[in-house]
Amino acid sequence: xxxxxxxxxxxxxxxxxxxxxxxxxxxxxxxxxxxxxxxxxxxxxxxxxxxxxxxxxxxxxxxxxxxxxxxxxxxxxxxxxxxxxxxxxxxxxxxxxxxxxxxxxxxxxxxxxxxxxxxxxxxxxxxxxxxxxxxxxxxxxxxxxxxxxxxxxxxxxxxxxxxxxxxxxxxxxxxxxxxxxxxxxxxxxxxxxxxxxxxxxxxxxxxxxxxxxxxxxxxxxxxxxxxxxxxxxxxxxxxxxxxxxxxxxxxxxxxxxxxxxxxxxxxxxxxxxxxxxxxxxxxxxxxxxxxxxxxxxxxxxxxxxxxxxxxxxxxxxxxxxxxxxxxxxxxxxxxxx
Amino acid sequence: xxxxxxxxxxxxxxxxxxxxxxxxxxxxxxxxxxxxxxxxxxxxxxxxxxxxxxxxxxxxxxxxxxxxxxxxxxxxxxxxxxxxxxxxxxxxxxxxxxxxxxxxxxxxxxxxxxxxxxxxxxxxxxxxxxxxxxxxxxxxxxxxxxxxxxxxxxxxxxxxxxxxxxxxxxxxxxxxxxxxxxxxxxxxxxxxxxxxxxxxxxxxxxxxxxxxxxxxxxxxxxxxxxxxxxxxxxxxxxxxxxxxxxxxxxxxxxxxxxxxxxxxxxxxxxxxxxxxxxxxxxxxxxxxxxxxxxxxxxxxxxxxxxxxxxxxxxxxxxxxxxxxxxxxxxxxxxxxx
Numbered sequence: 001x002x003x004x005x006x007x008x009x010x011x012x013x014x015x016x017x018x019x020x021x022x023x024x025x026x027x028x029x030x031x032x033x034x035x036x037x038x039x040x041x042x043x044x045x046x047x048x049x050x051x052x053x054x055x056x057x058x059x060x061x062x063x064x065x066x067x068x069x070x071x072x073x074x075x076x077x078x079x080x081x082x083x084x085x086x087x088x089x090x091x092x093x094x095x096x097x098x099x100x101x102x103x104x105x106x107x108x109x110x111x112x113x114x115x116x117x118x119x120x121x122x123x124x125x126x127x128x129x130x131x132x133x134x135x136x137x138x139x140x141x142x143x144x145x146x147x148x149x150x151x152x153x154x155x156x157x158x159x160x161x162x163x164x165x166x167x168x169x170x171x172x173x174x175x176x177x178x179x180x181x182x183x184x185x186x187x188x189x190x191x192x193x194x195x196x197x198x199x200x201x202x203x204x205x206x207x208x209x210x211x212x213x214x215x216x217x218x219x220x221x222x223x224x225x226x227x228x229x230x231x232x233x234x235x236x237x238x239x240x241x242x243x244x245x246x247x248x249x250x251x252x253x254x255x256x257x258x259x260x261x262x263x264x265x266x267x268x269x270x271x272x273x274x275x276x277x278x279x280x281x282x283x284x285x286x287x288x289x290x291x292x293x294x295x296x297x298x299x300x301x302x303x304x305x306x307x308x309x310x311x312x313x314x315x316x317x318x319x320x321x322x323x324x325x326x327x328x329x330x331x332x333x334x335x336x337x
Numbered sequence: 338x339x340x341x342x343x344x345x346x347x348x349x350x351x352x353x354x355x356x357x358x359x360x361x362x363x364x365x366x367x368x369x370x371x372x373x374x375x376x377x378x379x380x381x382x383x384x385x386x387x388x389x390x391x392x393x394x395x396x397x398x399x400x401x402x403x404x405x406x407x408x409x410x411x412x413x414x415x416x417x418x419x420x421x422x423x424x425x426x427x428x429x430x431x432x433x434x435x436x437x438x439x440x441x442x443x444x445x446x447x448x449x450x451x452x453x454x455x456x457x458x459x460x461x462x463x464x465x466x467x468x469x470x471x472x473x474x475x476x477x478x479x480x481x482x483x484x485x486x487x488x489x490x491x492x493x494x495x496x497x498x499x500x501x502x503x504x505x506x507x508x509x510x511x512x513x514x515x516x517x518x519x520x521x522x523x524x525x526x527x528x529x530x531x532x533x534x535x536x537x538x539x540x541x542x543x544x545x546x547x548x549x550x551x552x553x554x555x556x557x558x559x560x561x562x563x564x565x566x567x568x569x570x571x572x573x574x575x576x577x578x579x580x581x582x583x584x585x586x587x588x589x590x591x592x593x594x595x596x597x598x599x600x601x602x603x604x605x606x607x608x609x610x611x612x613x614x615x616x617x618x619x620x621x622x623x624x625x626x627x628x629x630x631x632x633x634x635x636x637x638x639x640x641x642x643x644x645x646x647x648x649x650x651x652x653x654x655x656x657x658x659x660x661x662x663x664x665x666x667x668x669x670x671x672x673x674x
Contacts, residue, residue, distance in 0.1 A: 020631045066597055179639070180621065180629070181518060182543040188622070188630040196631055204636045206519040206621060210546045212613075212642045216580065240545030242552065245589030247581040276549075284517065284525070284543060290625050293525040294357045299541045300514070305549045318568070 002119075002156045004051050006112060009062065016152055016186075017044045020193035031060050031074045038081040038088070041184060045153020046263055047118050048226040050087030052079055054114035054329050057095035061104035083275045084236060084304050085227035086265040103199045109276060120156045121260040124318040126162030129223070129258045132321055133163070134172050137220040141167055142174030144213055144248075144275040145236035147181045149225025149258065150192035159258040161194055163316070168200055174186050175263060176202040178218055179210045181238060183301065185284040207240045207314040210245035222248045226315075227248060231331040233309030233324030234271030239302045254313035255325075261317045272304035290312040339456075339493045341380060341388050346399065348392050352379045353489055353523075357530035368397050370410045375418040375425070375662065378521060378664055382490020383600055384455050385563040387424030390415055391451035394432035398441035415505060417484070420457045420612045421441075421573060421641050422564035423602040455492045458597040463499030463657040466560070469658055470500070470649060471509050473591060474557040476560040477513030478504055481547055481555075481585075484518045484575035485527035486562025495596040505537055513539040514556055516547045518575060520638065544577045548584035559585045563596040563652075568668040570646030570661030576639045582648040583610030592649035598654045601667045608643035616640050650665040 004013040011028040016039060018024050026042060028034050034056045037056040039044045043052050056078040064071040079092040091114055099107035133141045143164055150161030158165060167173040176195055181187035188204055195202040205213060213219060222244055228236040235257050236243065268274060281299040285292055309324035322328045341350040349363040354377060355361050355400040359563045363379060365371050371393045380389050393415040401408040416429040428451055436444035470478045480501055487498030495502060504510040513532055519523035532539040542550060550556060561582055572578065574596050584590040603610060618636040622629055625659055646661035659665045 019444065053595065069534070069669065073610065176660075180519070181662055182517070182545060185629055191631050192634050196634075202635070204621060204630055204634050206544070207578065208519060209639045209642070211580040211583065212576060212639050213637070215643070234508060239543065239549060243545060243548040243580040243584055247580055247585060250583060287624055290627065291358065292522055293529050297525075297533075297541050298528050298539070301543070302546045302549050305546070306552070308472060315447050331602065 002059055002154060004048050004055070005154050006009050006055055006115065010057060011223055013037065013052070014152065016041050016044055016190060017180045020189050025229035031056065031063065031078060034059065035077055035081045041149045043285065045148065046085035046087040046151070047122065047154040047159065047260055049082065049085055050153055051115050051118050051307045053088045053091030054095045055113040057092055057099060058108040058111040061107050062100055064260065065104065070129045087262050089263065114153055119157060122154050122159060122162045122317040125159065125168040125258055125260060125316055126157060129163035129238060129256065129316040129320065130166035130170060130172065131284060132316060133167065133221055133256065134170070139172055140174045141172055141221055142176070142219045144177045144179070144219040144244070145191060146187060146210065146224050146240050146244055148186040148194070150194040152190050152194065153181050153225060159260070160223045162189065162274055163223050163258050164200060165198060168198065171199060174220065177210065177213050178204055179240065180203055180204060181240060182207055186238070195221060208262045210244055214247045214251040214253055217251070217255060221254045221256055223256045226257050226263050227304055227313035228268070228274055229257070229259060229264045229315060229330055230268045230270050230274065231329065232265045232270045233312055233315065233322065234330050235315070236271055236274050236304050236305040237307065240307045242305040242307045245307045249311050255311060257312055257315045259315065259317060261319055266331050271308065274306070277303040277305070326334065338527060340489050341385055341392070342345065343392055343452065348389065349378045349397060350374065350389070351489065351526060355377050355455065357526050366392060368400065368461050371396065371436040372414055375470060381486065383422035383424040384459070385489070385492040386419065386421050386495065387428035388452050388455050388492055388583055388600055390425045390446040390639045391432045391622045394436060395445040396428055398436055398444050398578055400527060402441065411547050415622040419614060421614045424599050427599050452492055455597065456494060458655040459494035459499045462496065462597060462653050463494060463503040465508060466500035467503035467509065468652040469653060470504065470512045470558055470593065471507070472529060476509055477511045478509055478558055480511070481514045481550055481568060481581070482528060483516045483524060483547065483561050483577050483581055485523040485531070487531040489527050489531065490562060495561045496597070498528065500560050500595050501537060504536060505535065506659065509538060511557065513537050514547065515539055515541055516577065517541060517606070518542045518577060519544055523631030524620060525573070535551050544584045545631055547581050549582045549586040551590055556590060558591045558593055560595060562595045563580055563594050564641055565605070565611055566601045567593070567605045567607050567611065567669055568653060568666065570649055570652065570659065571648055572644040572652070573608055573611050573641050574644065576642045579644045579654045579658055582644045585646050593647055594652045596652065598656055601654065603668050608645065614640040
């Protein structure tokens with residue numbers, strides 16, 4: 001099962017707003033449907049929305065074969081559906097360049113290449129991350145993670161949870177602690193569901209309790225994904241990652257970020273330069289029909305936060321391990337020795 | 338309006354599980370009802386449950402005038418209703434000592450003294466805290482708080498929100514950021530309600546976003562209450578206080594704890610020696626009728642966490658300001674000069 005795929009001329013994606021209680025797939029035939037799915041987080045996770053952007057350009061090229069202006073407006077709209085994850089713009093730009101050069105069929109081929117590359121990159125970075133953890137912390141690794149950087153955030157294997165899967169395959173996985181990830185509970189809904197599917201022993205905690213899990217010595221590493229990694233090694237990820245990194249540093253536990261190279265944004269110098277998406281108040285003040293706060297309460301609903309590079313022990317991609325906490329930078333020349 | 342009071346031979350307390358949508362009062366005539374109210378957090382907040390413990394002994398003495406064994410068992414049961422806040426045991430012990438020495442009428446008088454003292458102590462420590470903040474950070478103080486340490490957590494004025502009220506009275510209050518406080522949302526439900534009642538400008542954030550509020554420079558101080566303060570200056574408070582203290586330290590913002598002396602527990606050397614209450618999974622996995630996580634998910638639902646003394650800039654009580662971050666300790670001799 002793939003989280004997102006191309007089938008019979010349309011995009012097919014699992015509807016993540018319905019999990020864990022309902023496993024349903026969206027069949028997306030229009031650009032408007034795709035943008036709505038990305039905005040509502042039916043499709044979410046930086047790598048997955050990168051693939052959605054790539055497939056979206058291919059879809060738009062089919063819908064507007066003879067109208068370059070409409071095609072251009074459609075791909076611009078996809079690119080702007082969410083601001084923070086760099087993968088979305090990256091996926092759109094890559095396929096649009098191919099479209100401009102070689103036409104619609106070539107664009108579809110490129111989008112399918114992006115899809116397959118994501119699947120392969122996740123497996124490679126997960127293997128590298130698992131190996132690094134075993135070498136660094138020992139033969140059995142208990143992990144704290146946040147939000148969902150699993151199969152659901154990618155085409156099929158995951159980044160942070162891909163590392164967890166790889167540890168499990170090697171018999172090196174200890175207990176997994178997942179934080180619920182308010183307001184939309186991607187940890188409680190999605191990560192817990194994935195961990196149950198793969199049979200990994202796991203415990204759910206509120207976001208605030210993750211620091212206590214670290215202080216109590218219950219985990220050997222924090223492993224999370226990323227929505228953007230800037231040239232200096234700052235990590236933009238789901239809100240709650242930064243306090244987790246502070247707690248990991250205090251506990252002397254490595255803070256590991258697992259992400260494909262497509263999440264690394266060398267054009268942006270630091271986290272300060274990234275637009276942090278602020279989402280609607282209703283995500284915090286209500287849950288389904290239940291009001292959680294007095295009506296009309298003002299909120300500041302940051303979707304992401306910025307973890308400064310010095311708090312990031314390791315960034316693991318399909319090509320390398322960067323050590324920002326020890327002075328390493330994503331824009332360092334890659335050592336191919 | 339008092340959060341908890343003694344009226345017509347019974348304990349009357351606002352039912353905090355029904356706020357903010359319903360303002361209802363419990364009339365408590367039995368020890369069993371009192372214990373259930375404390376356990377369900379209908380009565381909550383360390384100072385308020387201290388008063389509840391004191392009034393509970395007076396109530397038990399009325400109910401068992403001729404049965405010392407039943408009376409002793411009842412007061413023991415009240416004392417053990419929740420384990421972490423020291424105020425509960427303190428309130429029970431203080432009135433029980435008076436009961437043993439002087440009988441039921443004297444015990445009631447003592448319990449009413451505890452009630453009045455809480456009201457007075459909160460106002461005194463709030464004034465001191467507001468003065469300290471204005472002297473330390475400037476004439477207008479924007480505050481981040483967590484959980485509810487307001488009128489609802491005490492008899493009538495509050496500790497952390499008491500400081501906010503006193504700042505407001507002196508025209509020195511900037512914006513207030515309240516974190517929602519999962520799992521039971523005391524911030525979203527209770528603190529936001531109190532702030533609206535007093536007309537203080539406020540914004541609600543998820544717990545994970547408080548670190549970003551600090552990193553963005555939006556507040557001048559963190560002000561929270563406490564459930565227990567140990568002899569070395571460690572602070573036990575609602576889970577989420579510790580990561581907030583880490584973020585405050587990183588941002589160079591003072592971390593201020595406002596609490597009455599009855600919360601200071603000189604008999605306990607450090608936070609390591611305190612029993613941290615672990616509550617039921619259902620608080621995390623469900624909200625009303627809505628399931629938030631797959632059925633049967635294992636949780637670790639810490640109600641409190643431990644903030645090490647070095648992260649606490651100031652502890653303000655009705656008698657003094659202790660500066661643990663600068664080496665001050667609650668068991669230092671009090672300077673009365």
